[in-house]
Amino acid sequence: MTYPHNIQIASAGAITPMGLGVDSLWQGLLAGRVAFSPADKIRPYVAAHCEIPARDASLNLRRCMALALESTRELASSGEQGSLRRALVLASTKGELDQWELQRAMRVTPLERGIILSEMALELAERLGVNGRVLATSTACASGSFAAIEAAEMLEDGDADEALVTGVDGLSLFIEHGFASLQALSKRGARPFDLARDGLTLGEAGASVLLRRGTGGGSGLGRLVGWGASNDANHISGPSRDGGGLLLAIERALTGIDRSSVVAICAHGTATRYNDAMEAHAFTRAFKQPPPVFSIKGNIGHTLGAAGVIELIISSLVASSGLVPATAGFERQSPDEPALDIVHMQTRQVGRGLVLSTNSGFGGMNTALLIAPGEGP
Amino acid sequence: MSAVLRAYARISEKGLTRALGVGGKTLITITAWPELGAGPLDDTGLPALKARFFTSKSWPRFGRMDLLSKLGVGAAELCIGSEFPQMARDDVALVGASMLGSLEVDAEYHDTLLKGGPASASPALFVYTLPSMFLGEIAIGLGLRGRTSLISQGRLSAVAALAAAVRLIEKERATSVLVVAAEAVGPAAGQLEVRPMGGSGACAWLLTCDGQGIGRLGAVRFGHSEIGASVLEAGAENYGLTYVDALQQALLGGRSQVFRCGEGSQTISLNVSQ
Numbered sequence: 242m243t244y245p246h247n248i249q250i251a252s253a254g255a256i257t258p259m260g261l262g263v264d265s266l267w268q269g270l271l272a273g274r275v276a277f278s279p280a281d282k283i284r285p286y287v288a289a290h291c292e293i294p295a296r297d298a299s300l301n302l303r304r305c306m307a308l309a310l311e312s313t314r315e316l317a318s319s320g321e322q323g324s325l326r327r328a329l330v331l332a333s334t335k336g337e338l339d340q341w342e343l344q345r346a347m348r349v350t351p352l353e354r355g356i357i358l359s360e361m362a363l364e365l366a367e368r369l370g371v372n373g374r375v376l377a378t379s380t381a382c383a384s385g386s387f388a389a390i391e392a393a394e395m396l397e398d399g400d401a402d403e404a405l406v407t408g409v410d411g412l413s414l415f416i417e418h419g420f421a422s423l424q425a426l427s428k429r430g431a432r433p434f435d436l437a438r439d440g441l442t443l444g445e446a447g448a449s450v451l452l453r454r455g456t457g458g459g460s461g462l463g464r465l466v467g468w469g470a471s472n473d474a475n476h477i478s479g480p481s482r483d484g485g486g487l488l489l490a491i492e493r494a495l496t497g498i499d500r501s502s503v504v505a506i507c508a509h510g511t512a513t514r515y516n517d518a519m520e521a522h523a524f525t526r527a528f529k530q531p532p533p534v535f536s537i538k539g540n541i542g543h544t545l546g547a548a549g550v551i552e553l554i555i556s557s558l559v560a561s562s563g564l565v566p567a568t569a570g571f572e573r574q575s576p577d578e579p580a581l582d583i584v585h586m587q588t589r590q591v592g593r594g595l596v597l598s599t600n601s602g603f604g605g606m607n608t609a610l611l612i613a614p615g616e617g618p
Numbered sequence: 619m620s621a622v623l624r625a626y627a628r629i630s631e632k633g634l635t636r637a638l639g640v641g642g643k644t645l646i647t648i649t650a651w652p653e654l655g656a657g658p659l660d661d662t663g664l665p666a667l668k669a670r671f672f673t674s675k676s677w678p679r680f681g682r683m684d685l686l687s688k689l690g691v692g693a694a695e696l697c698i699g700s701e702f703p704q705m706a707r708d709d710v711a712l713v714g715a716s717m718l719g720s721l722e723v724d725a726e727y728h729d730t731l732l733k734g735g736p737a738s739a740s741p742a743l744f745v746y747t748l749p750s751m752f753l754g755e756i757a758i759g760l761g762l763r764g765r766t767s768l769i770s771q772g773r774l775s776a777v778a779a780l781a782a783a784v785r786l787i788e789k790e791r792a793t794s795v796l797v798v799a800a801e802a803v804g805p806a807a808g809q810l811e812v813r814p815m816g817g818s819g820a821c822a823w824l825l826t827c828d829g830q831g832i833g834r835l836g837a838v839r840f841g842h843s844e845i846g847a848s849v850l851e852a853g854a855e856n857y858g859l860t861y862v863d864a865l866q867q868a869l870l871g872g873r874s875q876v877f878r879c880g881e882g883s884q885t886i887s888l889n890v891s892q
Contacts, residue, residue: 326842334748338724345728351811356724358749359717359770363882374840375884376778377770379719379749387767398785400840415728418736419744470765472712472757478745489708489763603745604754606766 244466245497248393248452251461253554254308255448258288258541270566271588277430288444288542301337301411304447305365328373328401331362332388332408333546339413373401381602385549390468396454408550409447432570433510433536434517434583441511444542448550463557467611469493478603484523487607491527494609503532504594505565507556509601510536518578525579535584539569549600556596561614563592620836621787625824627696631663636696639831663817684723685802689820690752691759694798697822711764711792715779715799717858719749725806773881775858781838781886787827797823801857816856834891841885
């Protein structure tokens with residue numbers, strides 16, 4: 242089948258509350274594992290912190306490094322790095338906030354500069370030997386998916402032969418208390434789309450994908466074949482009530498696409514009341530009969546700037562395997578919201594096909610990515 | 619295909635600069651802060667900003683915004699404002715740029731946590747600790763529902779965002795793009811090992827796929843050590859706005875040229891023509 246775009250997702254790496262590697266995440270999701278742990282009164286549940294040993298870099302950079310290196314392992318063994326222009330697009334909401342926070346509390350001067358996203362990206366690129374364009378992007382909780390759009394367009398425009406997209410954010414008191422002050426945190430653990438949902442659970446993670454133009458040899462995890470982005474222009478910290486902003490992004494991603502070939506939607510699904518309702522409106526407006534919907538934030542929490550990249554990876558695996566993981570915590574939807582077919586209780590086989598992945602963030606940011614199965618055997 | 623530069627706005631320590639392409643000519647307005655009745659410059663490098671400096675319309679939220687958002691919406695309003703009321707704003711893409719992002723609010727919010735503990739966390743401050751929040755304010759204020767992105771590429775940030783916007787037009791991904799680059803500089807910037815580079819400021823460019831304007835922009839190249847340091851444009855260091863004033867001279871100077879700039883091994887070039 243021919244699509245408007247054809248960007249290969251050549252390889253991927255992830256460190257999530259499920260552990261190190263994409264396989265641990267995928268197997269954990271298929272098994273219905275929930276990686277939350279009790280914390281305290283202010284932040285009742287958080288997803289488990291990631292553990293990567295390293296001595297000479299701050300926490301988030303260590304995670305980036307591990308991920309990016311894992312993602313580029315294939316290239317390192319291919320022996321062709323020298324002839325390719327490789328770009329790096331870093332996505333994060335707060336960069337190395339944890340180190341900055343710690344150093345400020347200890348009155349260290351001067352402070353490390355990793356909180357400046359472009360500085361963090363340059364340092365990461367230097368360590369990885371990236372020989373092309375390096376930039377950072379930050380569009381709140383849609384950062385990761387927007388970074389994939391930036392990278393895909395960079396490839397289509399011929400600015401790079403390969404692009405490494407890395408999304409990362411860590412947990413810190415700064416972020417946790419901020420979300421607590423917004424009364425956005427769940428007291429029981431995130432339950433996306435459930436009638437009784439009461440907020441999100443924060444998680445920390447990092448993930449990378451290596452993108453190439455066309456098939457580029459090899460089967461790859463999947464293909465990015467459509468994308469769109471939009472702004473609600475409505476409220477700085479709340480989504481539009483009718484899903485109109487996200488709908489614009491979805492319509493842009495589905496331009497020229499037979500909607501009946503979309504087999505699943507990987508929703509942003511934060512488990513906040515307004516986000517999930519907004520998505521239900523957008524999905525039912527975009528599709529006469531929306532395909533099965535799932536969210537992984539009931540398993541690993543909301544990983545902020547990493548979420549879009551992780552969900553791109555999971556959407557690729559769903560597209561290629563036809564398996565849709567169950568939405569942890571979901572039992573039944575509110576009758577006041579447009580009805581969706583939320584995959585829950587157990588993994589569902591839907592067959593190989595297109596998967597739509599959506600993200601939304603503060604400031605009205607919306608993205609929609611369309612992922613096709615890999616072209617492998 | 620090239621992009622038409624319809625309007626340009628700049629906020630700096632000197633005041634406001636606005637340029638519009640009207641009837642084949644460029645109308646440039648420069649207003650110093652005292653002419654606007656502004657107070658003295660403070661430690662941000664600017665006077666206290668008020669909505670009336672940028673627009674005659676009521677903007678109730680303006681006073682509650684952080685400095686980065688005030689700069690962003692101010693530059694956006696100056697640039698797009700009432701001159702383009704007919705524009706289909708569902709289709710106007712918004713490309714933002716900032717190197718420091720929300721750093722100053724980050725520090726202010728963090729100080730409240732250090733002094734008052736978790737219970738003192740302010741939701742009103744916390745929402746502005748996202749570097750892209752100023753773009754949300756612009757989108758709300760001007761009703762822009764196109765794709766919205768923030769580029770951070772060090773001192774190249776503003777030029778990188780403008781180049782990315784030209785590409786959006788050239789590749790027919792958008793028909794109109796508003797580019798807004800802003801830096802809020804205060805005490806927190808001085809705590810970084812990045813050496814101080816200047817004060818707060820902002821600029822905005824409005825690009826469209828057709829029509830008459832100040833000039834045309836095209837032939838964007840993002841390079842890696844391709845241009846060479848010896849031919850880079852000089853620019854007074856000012857975080858992500860470093861090359862903005864040199865670019866302003868190129869855009870308003872009335873002659874066609876290739877504008878080039880670079881930092882380290884990262885380079886950008888684009889054609890500027892009248």
